[in-house]
Amino acid sequence: MSIATTGPVRVVGTGLLGTSVGLALTQHGVPVQLADPSRTALALARDVGAGQPVTPGDAEPVLVVVAAPPDVTADAVRDALAAHPDAVVTDVASVKGYVLSELRAWGADLTRYVGSHPMAGRERSGPSAAVPDLFLGRPWVIADSGASSDAALLAVRHLAVDLGAVPVGMDAHEHDAAVAVVSHVPQIASSLVAARLRGLGDAALGLAGQGLRDVTRLAASDPALWTSILAANADAVHGVLAGLRDDLDVLLGALALAAKADGPEQVELGALAAIARAIADGNAGVARVPGKHGGATKHYAVVTVLVPDRPGELARLFGDVGAADVNIEDLSLEHAAGRPVGMAAISVLPARAEHLEAELTARGWRLVS
């Protein structure tokens, strides 16, 4: 595969993202210069093959990728712009407006700066979790500074494409407003729901199902990183969260009325409607979440199969799905605590569902139809 990025590229910050960038570029034959204030992180990044630590004799980079925590990104971008007067500089911080306004206030050369944000991550962090495929197929936001040169925009766009990502043009303000809704507020909601579980007894926790697990999965995120992200995008997050709080207050009022009523007929007029509206508004919102293939309106048929909890059973199931020549579009496993059987919900194209059901039944699988 031929790529558009020509070296050398300097990567400032060798955490998960920076090291993954270095790994991918190195595999493409681009010389990568690595920098990080942590000598351990730097050595690890070198050891996994992400490039070579910066040395005094290095050639001037044509591109600098700042992959530092959000709260030090603006400084690092400013320093890079000053140190490399011919280089294009980008950063991969998950908040963009804050970086840009700092740079603007400092009078940095914005013609050579393009903010960016690859929508990629993993549950693990640090250079040892880095992989060259991290960006494969992910959206990568390219944020014009408003003064970015065409050459600078093209260079960052090439970087995204070379790493297998899909460039998405969006300015810093649009980006921050979008991630407040699709990422930052969901993180907060997940953390707040999970926090309710702290004092709960084991018997009550034993009733937890897949729904709770889904809602609280994000709550395992790193507090230090998220404090930095949320503080940097505080304005946009506050706006979205305040809207959520208003809805929550309406719901709390309705629940208080329902709690003191003696049966549904006695609930004060409008309270039940307010509860129903909160759920219906959620229906309308979730219907807009894009599915695997990007179509918010795309629907799959779901074939649900009982799977005994033994080695090889899922293997056998997916072997049989493959033998039926049906592609699995999405998949989820449901299971209860400590039980011998789970259910695999297999999403397939609607036209293939009947065929799959027949094939699986013929092979002895029990379907939950």
Place this chain on the structure above:
Amino acid sequence: MSIATTGPVRVVGTGLLGTSVGLALTQHGVPVQLADPSRTALALARDVGAGQPVTPGDAEPVLVVVAAPPDVTADAVRDALAAHPDAVVTDVASVKGYVLSELRAWGADLTRYVGSHPMAGRERSGPSAAVPDLFLGRPWVIADSGASSDAALLAVRHLAVDLGAVPVGMDAHEHDAAVAVVSHVPQIASSLVAARLRGLGDAALGLAGQGLRDVTRLAASDPALWTSILAANADAVHGVLAGLRDDLDVLLGALALAAKADGPEQVELGALAAIARAIADGNAGVARVPGKHGGATKHYAVVTVLVPDRPGELARLFGDVGAADVNIEDLSLEHAAGRPVGMAAISVLPARAEHLEAELTARGWRLVS
């Protein structure tokens, strides 16, 4: 398999749960009498094999299972206790305190009443979605009325076990407090987050990742059903939700301070700590969610594999996992909108991870290590 429940059993309400109970009992040879105010639902339940509609010549039931919507459950239980003076009566409504207090107020015979709640459900509803395996391996709460006779408790416990569920003893108040935390408040949070997506542009929605999908999955739930559930458990839900709102207000205050500050050093003392605490409290809560095998402290190793989006690829992967003789304890698929490659995160016992990684690598899979 021999079962303890002897017939006849009357099922009042032939929706998803009632019809599934009828199907399972019928398969065990127990005579099932079906009742439902909807003639269509009743005929459907009969057609799928859940039993026979009630007729005047029916033998007296020994057990009545009320599987009606929460807001009519208490009436139906009262009527059943009156109509069948020798029968044990249970209900499967997802809120228990409200039913019990109505029955108590009416002076119903609580010695023959035992509330219950099978923690089972599906995304689809109605008799056509019913399956006899619905309860397999699921917790089934058995709620002593405080006056329930030993014989009545045993009869309902037998029902749960016969249907493959795991009985969990808990009184109505404990049950309602538990489901408020593990089910009702997560539902509300999911709906409130999803509601933020209504006005969002397509470009912003294109940045949505797995985290948003997880948090908002529950938001597709039925408004009418959930209005009934939340109104019936309004007191407990209000309590938990008020705690969440208090945390949210602290966070909103901290974000407002962060939004007006010029860099993290300028944020008023304590605001950043408040943000970090909200995320850390979520960490502590989610750590208590039981995993597949019921141990809140059980950890699995995760092996993440890149999977091309073609028919048979997941099949091939799970075939290879099976060939390596490794059991899949949990599984999640990550994928971005419209992209050609996904990642399968396979949870396995830690002692098996290294072996699995070696086997998969040897078979040509690309691991995201």
